[in-house]
Amino acid sequence: MRKIHHAWVVAAVAFVALLGAAAFRAAPGPLMVPLNEDLGWSITTMSAAVSVNLVLYGLTAPFAAALMERLGVRRVTSVALVLIAAGAGLSALATAAWQLMLTWGLLIGLGTGSMALVFAATVTNAWFVRRRGLVMGILTAGGAAGQLVFLPVVAHLAATAGWQVASLLVAAVxxxxxxxxxxxxxxxxxxxxxxxxxxxTVLPRPIPSGSAVRTALGALRDAARTRAFWALAGGFAICGATTNGLVGIHFIPSAHDHGMATTTAAGLLAVVGVFDIVGTITSGWLTDRVDPRLLLLAYYTFRGVGLVLLPWLLSATLHPSIVLFVVVYGLDWVATVPPTVMLCRRVFGARGTIVFGWVFASHQLGAAAAAFAAGVIRDNLGSYTYAWLGGAALCVVAAILSISLRSRPEPPSPAAPTAPVSGPAAEAALDLTP
Incomplete structure (x- = not known):
């Protein structure tokens, strides 16, 4: 019997860790209505706390990637899980909005940011030469699986035992x-x-040079000189805005506005999680075989169509059209990740993971802006309709940015470390067409 390479064991542990860290990703949506009813906090106030979380979730990622190179994946991941547990546990004691900013925003933002998709990219690039796209898809699906497992549970506990018990569950996980x-x-x-x-070849552990902060900022400085980086970052910012920022946070409150029960809406988001697993793993498999630019074009196009239709699909009861929406949106949810990681590695070489951390930071900045803006639109206009339509318009922009990239094959010897690529060399490898 052929022995299983330990890389698959590490990938399995990383999947479980991402699943556990994703427990909080399921929490804000189902908890907004109970917190509003119990403490009187507005949707805008809670959206602001989530926005702080999303900003830190993104901005922490590139520094966490550099720390993982310097201190190791295990140490950084362990500290991140402790921060998530502390933030979730302490949020059960919150009685003022600033305390929600501290727990949901600061502690959980730093913790989840240290276990963001750069964690998956770091594990994939360190442990795999073959099947990188597939493994990245599987690990990305770990977050979707977390949503699938915990979203209905959090919604049920918030409705029956109270939002405090739901928060403590996240800490325990x-x-x-x-x-x-x-x-x-x-x-x-x-x-x-x-x-x-x-x-x-057994590759020796790289000798760290300079601080993690200097490494992360140096990668940003060099990458920012290329138009390709801004195209990738802009498209991924829109990805975050139309997933975590809009649907992930505001789908449940919006469905509640249409008369749908919170637990029913949470169940629909869980279905998104089910099909996200299928879509992301399939996307990883396709990324090993298909031009990543074409995949991104298709993903953003389908997402935009779904957002245009959503205001007319929501109602008090379940019907086939809203189920079809969550299935299609689920398949598309984070299917963008494997092709984006692949493009970052192709153009930025050995620095690709850290550069992806900055691209991912833009994802979360987009999510934070959308989460806050959608809350303001809802409170001032009484409806989420313009938020959904605005997200659809952004998807058109992301599709154009994606197909405008010029891509070339990956370096021929992926087993050996590649030199950092930046400036004109990066533009030659992956650039915007004239």
Missing amino acids: ALAVLPLVVLVLRDRPSDLGLAPYGGD
Whole structure:
């Protein structure tokens, strides 16, 4: 019997860790209505706390990627899980809006940001040479699986036992994953004397040079000189705005405005999570075989069509059209991640993971802006309609940015470390067409 490469064990642990960290991603939507009814906080106030979380979730990512290179994946991930547990647990004691900013915003933002998609990209690039697209798709699906598992549970507990109990559940889940990370996760194949999966050479641990902050900012400085970086960052900002920012946070309150029960709306978002797993893994498989630009064009186009139709699909009861919406939106939810990671690696080489951290930061800045703007639109206009239509218009922009990129094949020897690519060299590898 052929022995399973330890890379797959590490990938499995990373999947579980991402699943546990995703527990909070399921919390704000179902908790907004109970918090509004219990403490009288407005949707705008709670959206502001979520926006702080999303900003930190994004801005922490590139520095976390640099820290993982310097201190190791296991240490950074362990601290991140503790921060998530502390933020979720303390939020159960919140009685003022500033306390929600501290817990939902600061603590959980820093914790989830340290376990964002750069964690998945770091594990994938360190442990795999072959099947990178597929593994990145599977790990990205870990977040979707977290939403699938915890969203209905959080909604049910918030409706029956109270929002405080739902918050404590999130804290318990983060702590439950911690022992597995400490005992099983390893930073690099060389720690076990192994070559990466699909590689022939045991690669020594890189010697850190400079601080993590300097490394992260240096990668941003060089990447920002290329138009390709801004195209990738702009498209991914729109991705965040139309997933985490709009649908992830405001779908449940919007459905509630149309008379739908919170638990029913949460169930629909769980269906998004189910099909997100299928869509993201399939996207990873396709990324190994199809031009990533074409995949992104298709994903943003389908997403825009869905957002245009959503205001007329929501109602007090379930019907086939809204179920079809959540299925299609689920398949598309974070299917954008594997092709975006692949494009970052192609153009920025060994720095691709850290550069993706900055691209991901733009994803969360877009999500934060959309989360806050949608709350303001709802409170001032009494409806989310213009928020959904605005998201659809942004998808058109993202589709144009994606197809405008010029792509070339990955470096021919992926087993060996590649030199950082920036400036004119990066433009030659992946650039905007004239």
